[in-house]
Amino acid sequence: MTAQSAHLDDELNLKALSFHAQPRPGKIGTLVTKPAATQQDLALAYTPGVAEPVRRIHTDPDLAYAYTNKGNLVAVITDGTAVLGLGNVGPLAGKPVMEGKAVLFKRFADIDCFDIEVQAETPEAFIETVVRIAPTFGGINLEDIAAPHCFEIEQALIDELDIPVFHDDQHGTAIILAAGLLNALELQGKTLEEAQIVILGAGAAGIASARLLLALGAHRDHLLCVDRQGVIHLGRPDLNPYKFGVAVETNKRTLTEAMQGADVFIGLSGPDLVTPEMIASMAPRPIVFALSNPVPEIRPAAALAVRSDLVMATGRSDYPNQVNNVLGFPFIFRGALDVRASRINQAMRIAAVEALRDLAREPVPQAVLDAYGLNALSFGPDYIIPKPFDPRLRERVAGAVAQTAIASGVARLPLSD
Incomplete structure (x- = not known):
């Protein structure tokens, strides 16, 4: 610093x-x-x-x-x-x-x-x-x-x-990063099913993100979670049931080894844990979500210095592509409350992902440009997820969640205007 x-x-x-x-x-x-x-x-x-x-x-x-x-x-x-x-x-x-x-x-x-x-x-x-x-x-x-x-x-x-009961540190983070990741993969010409993914951090957000990405179609053998002891693999005797649920059979043991050839890095851990050399070892057109806040796992300038072909997101508002939970939890609860849902289920979480993903591809309203002092903003490497002050979030995300609550049988009211 x-x-x-x-x-x-x-x-x-x-x-x-x-x-x-x-x-x-x-x-x-x-x-x-x-x-x-x-x-x-x-x-x-x-x-x-x-x-x-x-x-x-x-x-x-x-x-x-x-x-x-x-x-x-x-x-x-x-x-x-x-x-x-x-x-x-x-x-x-x-x-x-x-x-x-x-x-x-x-x-x-x-x-x-x-x-x-x-x-x-x-x-x-x-x-x-x-x-x-x-x-x-x-x-x-x-x-x-x-x-x-x-x-x-x-x-x-x-x-x-x-x-509805919702742990935002788990599901809120997972929903927002999943929406941004799906768009980033599209921009990089890759698919979630084929992508080699590394998640650093196996706490609430890390485990929930792994679970959601698997539910969305990520290949189990292509997703490596890493904690303080290294890669979470099936041979480790120290795993609690939640970490065991994301363990895989692999010969990789360290973060450095996991990052070699990876398409996606997701950091939900701590500051400055990723080196430029690790980023350089990733596959062509990589995606880096360094979400530790306020100091990311690697700063954008350091990552871009070694990989000009990457798409990057952080948890900070002063860099492009902020993964911010406020894009999710207010509107997820709004949708659930509006139809008096008894719970927020996986289908509702995925509906929120898709609503956020789709909204980022649409033309950005002038009100959003004014709020952020921008002349223009459009879907691309520096805009893969909506901005928190986008006035369309409440209607789109809450509406998608409410409709899915009804379709999945957990709503107790119809959705009114």
């Missing part, structure tokens, strides 16, 4: 602290949606008027969707064990991130959120806590929970609850 970049980081940090503290602490609050100006208003909002919706919901629990905010309310819940790139900072220190997630839900999909930080010493305790508070909500967004417990927690809650 240069002295100039360190200065910029310090300046940003000070601005962020001021932003979070002033003029009132935090980023979210409560908006009252009914009038409360007269005695009559209060009599309807609380006692005695509130008793009638209570009686109706007691008779028919589904009426909670008619008389409360349940149908448009999502819980953003963490145990603080894997917060951003900061690790296990605990639930309270994770609260600014959860508040930020609530801001994004509201800004992009008009979904109300409560952020909930849970002190839980075991996955079982966390699961029990979420199950007990779940009646309040129309959906559960799990966030910043470390692997491998995140897999156990999400599946248990999906099995237990009748509302």
Whole structure:
């Protein structure tokens, strides 16, 4: 890191602290949606008027969707064990991130959120806590929970609850990168079925991305996952069930060996773990998704210096092709809530992938160009995935998810206009 970049980081940090503290602490609050100006208003909002919706919901629990905010309310819940790139900072220190997630839900999909930080010493305790508070909500967004417990927690809650449960660190990341990767492969004249893929990082995002790419058609023997101990292969005795599920039979043992001849590199790990030599050893017309944030596995300038024929994406907004989860989770939940889906299934996740993939190929609205200070933008190596401020995302992604929920039998309402 240069002295100039360190200065910029310090300046940003000070601005962020001021932003979070002033003029009132935090980023979210409560908006009252009914009038409360007269005695009559209060009599309807609380006692005695509130008793009638209570009686109706007691008779028919589904009426909670008619008389409360349940149908448009999502819980953003963490145990603080894997917060951003900061690790296990605990639930309270994770609260600014959860508040930020609530801001994004509201800004992009008009979904109300409560952020909930849970002190839980075991996955079982966390699961029990979420199950007990779940009646309040129309959906559960799990966030910043470390692997491998995140897999156990999400599946248990999906099995237990009748509302959508979605771990964004798993599926959100997988959905966005899959959409971008399919477009990048097309631009590079390659197919997912034939591509040799390396995924560095076998945590929540890495395992989920491998699973989704396999579901989309990647060849199991062509996909190598790499963790701190090297390539995840069937001969390793240290694999948990989730890593074993992506293990393959191979003679390759190191990241350097895995990268030789690879068509695709996906980094979901840490900063500066990939060398220019590794990029140089990849197949012709490679694809590099260096998604560690804020510092990627390899910086675009370093990668492009050795491979001018690559297509590259990062997790940063100051480089082209940002893989940003905000392209997914607000609209995926919007679609699920709009048809009162009981879960977000694999078909709905794939529908989101295809909607994002298709949108990037269409002409870009002027509003998007204005938001990013651009004169032009079109499908190509520097634009393989939509921009977060594209106003079409809500209709396209949410609509695709809702329609697929109906088609796959998990919706409880038709899709209205």
